[in-house]
Amino acid sequence: MIEGILIGLKTALSFQNLMMVMIGCFAGTIIGMLPGLGPMTAIALMIPITYGFEPATGLILMAGVYYGAVFGGSTSSILINAPGVPGTVATSFDGYPMAQQGKAGKALAIAAYSSFAGGTISAIFLLIAAPSLSKVSLSFRSPDYFGLMILGLTAVAAFSSKGNFLKAMMMCVLGLMLASVGQDTLSDIPRFTFNTMNLSDGISFVLVVMATFAMSEALTIIIKGNDPAKAAKQISLTDLGSIKVNKEETKQMAATIPRSSILGFIIGVLPGAGATIASFLAYGMERNFVKSEEKEKFGKGSVQGLSAPETANNAACSGSFVPLLTLGIPGSGTTAVMLGALLGFGIQPGPRLYETNPDIFWSVIMSMYIGMVVLLILNLPLIPYIARILAVPRTFLIPMILFFSVTGIYLMSFNNFDIFLMIGIAVVATILRLYDFPMPPLILAFVLGGLMEENLRRSLLISDGSWSFLWDRPLTICIMITILLIVIWQIYNSYKSIKK
Amino acid sequence: MKINSVKIISLLFFVLSVFYLYTAHQIQVFAFDEGAPFNAKTFPIYLGYAGMFFSGLKIVLPDQKPIEVDSTYLEFKKTILLVLTMIIYGATILKVGFFLSTSLFLVLSYYFLGERRWKYIIIFSFPFVAIFMYLLHGVLAVYLRDPLLKYIGIMG
Numbered sequence: 001m002i003e004g005i006l007i008g009l010k011t012a013l014s015f016q017n018l019m020m021v022m023i024g025c026f027a028g029t030i031i032g033m034l035p036g037l038g039p040m041t042a043i044a045l046m047i048p049i050t051y052g053f054e055p056a057t058g059l060i061l062m063a064g065v066y067y068g069a070v071f072g073g074s075t076s077s078i079l080i081n082a083p084g085v086p087g088t089v090a091t092s093f094d095g096y097p098m099a100q101q102g103k104a105g106k107a108l109a110i111a112a113y114s115s116f117a118g119g120t121i122s123a124i125f126l127l128i129a130a131p132s133l134s135k136v137s138l139s140f141r142s143p144d145y146f147g148l149m150i151l152g153l154t155a156v157a158a159f160s161s162k163g164n165f166l167k168a169m170m171m172c173v174l175g176l177m178l179a180s181v182g183q184d185t186l187s188d189i190p191r192f193t194f195n196t197m198n199l200s201d202g203i204s205f206v207l208v209v210m211a212t213f214a215m216s217e218a219l220t221i222i223i224k225g226n227d228p229a230k231a232a233k234q235i236s237l238t239d240l241g242s243i244k245v246n247k248e249e250t251k252q253m254a255a256t257i258p259r260s261s262i263l264g265f266i267i268g269v270l271p272g273a274g275a276t277i278a279s280f281l282a283y284g285m286e287r288n289f290v291k292s293e294e295k296e297k298f299g300k301g302s303v304q305g306l307s308a309p310e311t312a313n314n315a316a317c318s319g320s321f322v323p324l325l326t327l328g329i330p331g332s333g334t335t336a337v338m339l340g341a342l343l344g345f346g347i348q349p350g351p352r353l354y355e356t357n358p359d360i361f362w363s364v365i366m367s368m369y370i371g372m373v374v375l376l377i378l379n380l381p382l383i384p385y386i387a388r389i390l391a392v393p394r395t396f397l398i399p400m401i402l403f404f405s406v407t408g409i410y411l412m413s414f415n416n417f418d419i420f421l422m423i424g425i426a427v428v429a430t431i432l433r434l435y436d437f438p439m440p441p442l443i444l445a446f447v448l449g450g451l452m453e454e455n456l457r458r459s460l461l462i463s464d465g466s467w468s469f470l471w472d473r474p475l476t477i478c479i480m481i482t483i484l485l486i487v488i489w490q491i492y493n494s495y496k497s498i499k500k
Numbered sequence: 501m502k503i504n505s506v507k508i509i510s511l512l513f514f515v516l517s518v519f520y521l522y523t524a525h526q527i528q529v530f531a532f533d534e535g536a537p538f539n540a541k542t543f544p545i546y547l548g549y550a551g552m553f554f555s556g557l558k559i560v561l562p563d564q565k566p567i568e569v570d571s572t573y574l575e576f577k578k579t580i581l582l583v584l585t586m587i588i589y590g591a592t593i594l595k596v597g598f599f600l601s602t603s604l605f606l607v608l609s610y611y612f613l614g615e616r617r618w619k620y621i622i623i624f625s626f627p628f629v630a631i632f633m634y635l636l637h638g639v640l641a642v643y644l645r646d647p648l649l650k651y652i653g654i655m656g
Binding site: 052166167169170173174176177180184186187189191192219222223224225393394395396398399400402403406407410411414416419420423427430431432434435436437452453456457460461463464465494 | 505506509510513517520523524527528529530533536537538539540541542543544547550551554555557558561567569573574575576578579582583586587589590591593594598602605606609610613614615620624636642644645
């Protein structure tokens, strides 16, 4: 493991990669800060650029963007009460009241220190957990992978969109349907191409991500008439106050950070749970842990109320890399986007990645940590300046997002058809968003579609067409029972809420 | 059963799934693959059924959290104008070239979204695109097709 860490450090600390982490963190912070745009959009916008680099460099850039965007989301939560991502909603509960009290700088500093500490602790967990899990997962067979992929999709549908299980499952199926367009990987038989050459290679992953996130998010902002610039006027973005944290506050944070980190990491590892659930759970848990007089301060600017969700969401971000790097199965929408990018580089994440591409495996882990250090030493002092971006009017912001989306696809294919297809998918995605159909399950399913079909193919061929492979091995049975429990739990919850 | 927009979307999804399933059955597989436990149409057929199942449930079951979007607050005009601008941009980017079509797309988009400060509109369109193109084409050596600039002799 030490050798691996050194390989990772060597790759991550090369001048080019170090620059990429810095640029990624900076760009991610800016994009993540803009209300409505989260890490998935930030990463999606970066994918066309990363294809020009070595795989390790491209992934390091994306990891930097990811952390930057999460940090940026916290900034907009604290300053304008408009969380850039669901994972930072809980941050606004105490961050925004603190900013209203004239302590915006302090709130941002607490968020940054908590994120850093949560990220550090979870990076250590990741260092320990990832190689061990890689070794264990070598014993996984096709039926187990097929089961795990269904589990991932079901869990994302169940947890990422509370109360919208059926809608999320519909989005999963839509994602799988889109993934099935193009030539069959084994027989080269065209499927759903409608005799169009443009569809014979299938629909590009970048196209779907850009359409369902960057473009449809921009269109949703316009159609809903939300003006981030109007909201930005609520708190002065030029005078954020001191960023110093006193002894008492440090003591409070020291108590909160370890427990929120552990909780966040565990939640992050679970497929589908991710940063949003981690931050809410950490907030609720912290409220139960503190003394009754501190409990009263929750929702009114409590240091622990701000520190807990911030620690947990960053810890969950690291945790979500565990299933991606070790099993090749993303546990969240963001890691699904990263998986798509990895596949674009010709790298198949999974237990073998640890052996076949140790430089990539370890450099991604190490650069995630370096990214957090960069965020702390570079972004925190620059926050007063970066925050002014929140005042950029949407009249300029939206066309820029659309421009980057169209350009991204244009540079990849030089084909009008792809641009029109992207616009079409974006329009449909915008309508679906208006009615609360979640997009992360669609992306996750789109990325997993090919792998899922491949593993089902192998499983069915091995068992000679019988579905008994689902209960032949104890591991597969455990996975299938977990899926059943999630589905039954969701149906029970729906029944309960309808009855109310 | 109360009909609302979500139910209509679910119904459309159901129809899409039926069409998908029908198309999946039409996939021509090799003769020796017809009776195989798995062929090119197996997975799509299961997907078609899954789509029908979930959308069917959504249509039949009562809504847990009914959502109605108040259309009076939606900015349809701006959105449609922007989508049309994007379509025109997509249609012209290869023929007219990256520089002119992108710059005009940005100018029109800023204008349609209500921006009237022409100084900023100009700065964030033509010069912005020129810098972007220089970075991409000149610095990063990413190929950008622009017949117009090539004709004038600016781009190689």
